[in-house]
Amino acid sequence: xxxxxxxxxxxxxxxxxxxxxxxxxxxxxxxxxxxxxxxxxxxxxxxxxxxxxxxxxxxxxxxxxxxxxxxxxxxxxxxxxxxxxxxxxxxxxxxxxxxxxxxxxxxxxxxxxxxxxxxxxxxxxxxxxxxxxxxxxxxxxxxxxxxxxxxxxxxxxxxxxxxxxxxxxxxxxxxxxxxxxxxxxxxxxxxxxxxxxxxxxxxxxxxxxxxxxxxxxxxxxxxxxxxxxxxxxxxxxxxxxxxxxxxxxxxxxxxxxxxxxxxxxxxxxxxxxxxxxxxxxxxxxxxxxxxxxxxxxxxxxxxxxxxxxxxxxxxxxxx
Amino acid sequence: xxxxxxxxxxxxxxxxxxxxxxxxxxxxxxxxxxxxxxxxxxxxxxxxxxxxxxxxxxxxxxxxxxxxxxxxxxxxxxxxxxxxxxxxxxxxxxxxxxxxxxxxxxxxxxxxxxxxxxxxxxxxxxxxxxxxxxxxxxxxxxxxxxxxxxxxxxxxxxxxxxxxxxxxxxxxxxxxxxxxxxxxxxxxxxxxxxxxxxxxxxxxxxxxxxxxxxxxxxxxxxxxxxxxxxxxxxxxxxxxxxxxxxxxxxxxxxxxxxxxxxxxxxxxxxxxxxxxxxxxxxxxxxxxxxxxxxxxxxxxxxxxxxxxxxxxxxxxxxxxxxxxxxxxxxxxxxxxxxxxxx
Numbered sequence: 001x002x003x004x005x006x007x008x009x010x011x012x013x014x015x016x017x018x019x020x021x022x023x024x025x026x027x028x029x030x031x032x033x034x035x036x037x038x039x040x041x042x043x044x045x046x047x048x049x050x051x052x053x054x055x056x057x058x059x060x061x062x063x064x065x066x067x068x069x070x071x072x073x074x075x076x077x078x079x080x081x082x083x084x085x086x087x088x089x090x091x092x093x094x095x096x097x098x099x100x101x102x103x104x105x106x107x108x109x110x111x112x113x114x115x116x117x118x119x120x121x122x123x124x125x126x127x128x129x130x131x132x133x134x135x136x137x138x139x140x141x142x143x144x145x146x147x148x149x150x151x152x153x154x155x156x157x158x159x160x161x162x163x164x165x166x167x168x169x170x171x172x173x174x175x176x177x178x179x180x181x182x183x184x185x186x187x188x189x190x191x192x193x194x195x196x197x198x199x200x201x202x203x204x205x206x207x208x209x210x211x212x213x214x215x216x217x218x219x220x221x222x223x224x225x226x227x228x229x230x231x232x233x234x235x236x237x238x239x240x241x242x243x244x245x246x247x248x249x250x251x252x253x254x255x256x257x258x259x260x261x262x263x264x265x266x267x268x269x270x271x272x273x274x275x276x277x278x279x280x281x282x283x284x285x286x287x288x289x290x291x292x293x294x295x296x297x298x299x300x301x302x303x304x305x306x307x308x309x310x311x312x313x314x315x316x317x318x319x
Numbered sequence: 320x321x322x323x324x325x326x327x328x329x330x331x332x333x334x335x336x337x338x339x340x341x342x343x344x345x346x347x348x349x350x351x352x353x354x355x356x357x358x359x360x361x362x363x364x365x366x367x368x369x370x371x372x373x374x375x376x377x378x379x380x381x382x383x384x385x386x387x388x389x390x391x392x393x394x395x396x397x398x399x400x401x402x403x404x405x406x407x408x409x410x411x412x413x414x415x416x417x418x419x420x421x422x423x424x425x426x427x428x429x430x431x432x433x434x435x436x437x438x439x440x441x442x443x444x445x446x447x448x449x450x451x452x453x454x455x456x457x458x459x460x461x462x463x464x465x466x467x468x469x470x471x472x473x474x475x476x477x478x479x480x481x482x483x484x485x486x487x488x489x490x491x492x493x494x495x496x497x498x499x500x501x502x503x504x505x506x507x508x509x510x511x512x513x514x515x516x517x518x519x520x521x522x523x524x525x526x527x528x529x530x531x532x533x534x535x536x537x538x539x540x541x542x543x544x545x546x547x548x549x550x551x552x553x554x555x556x557x558x559x560x561x562x563x564x565x566x567x568x569x570x571x572x573x574x575x576x577x578x579x580x581x582x583x584x585x586x587x588x589x590x591x592x593x594x595x596x597x598x599x600x601x602x603x604x605x606x607x608x609x610x611x612x613x614x615x616x617x618x619x620x621x622x623x624x625x626x627x628x629x630x631x632x633x634x635x636x637x638x639x640x641x642x643x644x645x646x647x648x649x650x651x652x653x654x655x656x657x658x659x660x661x
Contacts, residue, residue: 050400144481150484237393238393238420238422239419239421244480245416285397286401294385295386295387
């Protein structure tokens with residue numbers, strides 16, 4: 001117990017994602033027992049389609065949390081990107097060029113939201129929780145202005161393309177692979193080191209010449225980017241605009257990040273844990289479904305399982 | 320072990336098609352509820368399950384699987400996908416979005432699954448809507464307010480959740496009614512997210528800002544909150560405001576003599592939808608030209624209305640129920656068959 005140089009604890013502190021992977025595998029086994037068709041390719045693909053948006057939002061949230069900040073506006077960012085994308089596609093006539101322009105406008109919107117958050121929090125030194133809560137309300141209000149009511153279908157080629165694939169590989173798999181590859185590249189940059197230094201000891205990092213402000217802004221930009229990516233996927237999944245689409249993602253992405261072993265205090269953790277954390281949350285939904293619980297208890301049991309997963313992680317890591 | 324069962328099911332299904340109706344007498348129906356946060360929704364599910372059990376008397380076994388989501392569209396899409404993977408015969412959904420389910424409903428239809436939405440309309444060509452016309456709901460209550468005020472006076476509106484399609488339709492409905500009456504002046508419209516406490520707060524603020532208002536248009540549970548604020552301000556006799564349909568509100572209404580009127584969105588809509596679903600699964604065909612609505616896929620159910628003329632009688636019927644029990648009505652199998660089917 002004393003120096004704790006050996007044993008499972010320290011290893012887990014280095015590879016924080018291992019616990020989330022363990023929980024995910026356990027839940028997958030339960031899911032398989034309850035739903036024998038779980039491993040069929042069609043069912044796996046439909047599960048990935050369900051999980052992908054949260055995986056992407058959770059990855060985005062991870063960068064911000066690593067810098068010891070937080071983004072409560074990320075769900076509203078998803079909504080805003082979704083409505084901007086569908087409105088632009090619709091306004092430009094709905095052909096291939098319009099779709100490309102709409103997606104570009106969506107990504108730009110996500111980056112814009114990230115920039116606003118980054119400037120307010122890192123540059124103007126506003127408190128992150130309150131600031132992103134407020135910007136979240138602003139983004140949600142803007143989404144309602146852009147598209148006051150859910151609707152406005154996207155061209156069929158958009159959602160058929162998302163439901164289909166390229167060269168025999170499903171679009172959702174390609175998007176996930178591209179996102180993970182991008183994360184691996186980011187992890188190899190100087191930015192990733194500066195991020196963990198800023199999150200761990202912001203004052204010390206600043207004094208030793210780490211560009212803390214710029215690093216935190218970049219983390220928020222990445223959050224906005226991944227939120228935009230998630231919104232484009234959701235647009236493919238729902239084939240329409242909905243100003244209330246993203247609301248639930250702020251807190252569920254933070255849950256996924258924490259389940260994935262990233263410390264809310266910053267500095268420790270990484271995107272891989274968040275991916276597994278998001279998968280855990282998704283699988284919990286499946287298990288609840290196939291366990292056929294009475295509906296009055298579904299929400300309660302869902303909450304209890306999340307709590308158990310969190311508590312289990314903390315207890316194992318402490319040992 | 321699964322293959323033979325599957326083969327048997329397919330064979331039974333084909334038999335059902337071959338002999339027309341009535342051959343299959345056992346159905347599995349998935350019920351998807353988009354939100355658990357209200358007693359109305361709980362009653363909706365309870366009534367649908369009761370309707371499913373009642374089919375046993377007619378020799379039809381209807382099994383229901385109930386799944387709830389928490390307001391989020393994507394989680395509810397996942398539920399629908401799981402229903403499809405599970406191979407249900409029909410899906411009845413109270414949807415969290417009018418348009419977001421188009422792709423997943425297309426998948427369901429491709430697998431021969433019947434999809435019916437209730438309470439909120441959906442744009443999907445692959446789905447049917449069985450429920451009330453929310454715009455007519457708003458118009459009826461709006462017309463009551465206009466008549467009660469003799470077409471003259473200052474009015475405020477407390478609406479539900481901005482961006483929610485049912486809210487938008489109700490707002491369009493009361494605006495339609497108010498436009499017919501040039502003497503009605505809408506001085507303010509605000510949102511209180513269908514929350515009783517927020518409705519009470521909004522009413523308080525509105526009363527403080529506009530002490531001379533004559534009428535209030537307010538929906539659902541928020542009406543109970545609004546009326547409480549009206550009472551606190553000592554204006555019970557001076558203001559006409561729309562009401563709601565829960566037992567505790569009806570008790571206040573009759574006891575204190577509110578000047579109120581309420582369109583009823585019965586929680587029984589899902590039970591009605593289930594009865595229509597079973598009739599369709601048995602091979603029934605809808606009457607021609609019966610579908611209405613902006614998407615051309617809506618089977619509208621009657622909207623009861625409560626006002627001074629019948630509030631006492633309505634209250635007598637429900638007064639032994641729990642406080643949160645809503646006035647309801649269900650279109651039963653016989654009535655549905657006579658009204659909607661060939």
